[in-house]
Amino acid sequence: MRLRKLEAKDAPRMLEWMHDENVVHFMKTDFMHKTMEDCERFIVFAQEDSSNIHRAVIDDEDNYMGTVSLKNIENGSAEFAITMHRSVMGKGLAAAGRRRTEQLNIARESAPCQAV
Numbered sequence: 001m002r003l004r005k006l007e008a009k010d011a012p013r014m015l016e017w018m019h020d021e022n023v024v025h026f027m028k029t030d031f032m033h034k035t036m037e038d039c040e041r042f043i044v045f046a047q048e049d050s051s052n053i054h055r056a057v058i059d060d061e062d063n064y065m066g067t068v069s070l071k072n073i074e075n076g077s078a079e080f081a082i083t084m085h086r087s088v089m090g091k092g093l094a095a096a097g098r099r100r101t102e103q104l105n106i107a108r109e110s111a112p113c114q115a116v
Contacts, residue, residue, distance in 0.1 A: 001058070001065070002057075002058055003101070004055060006067065013065075013085060017083060019032060053073065057096075066083050066085055066097065067083050068081070068101050
């Protein structure tokens with residue numbers, strides 16, 4: 001498992017978890033009405049977003065498994081979010097994604113990510 005920048009090829013699997021009631025049931029955002037175009041726009045936006053970091057969680061074959069995000073980055077701290085495709089839930093990938101995210105340089109300078 002590793003993290004990489006989101007790519008256009010991730011959109012179909014991203015949309016799958018967005019339309020999975022078991023994944024999004026307790027989420028504030030209404031993902032059930034998101035479209036493929038919404039996913040594609042988010043992926044493009046993620047490349048240019050300077051206040052958040054969004055990464056794809058991928059397996060050894062570069063298959064998209066979920067998204068990990070650091071949001072509202074400010075003064076070396078950030079809000080952490082992770083969503084995994086149901087097919088990989090319970091396999092430890094979310095925990096591994098969190099550990100990898102802690103290694104990101106969220107200040108985009110020299111301050112390491114602080115685990116909370």
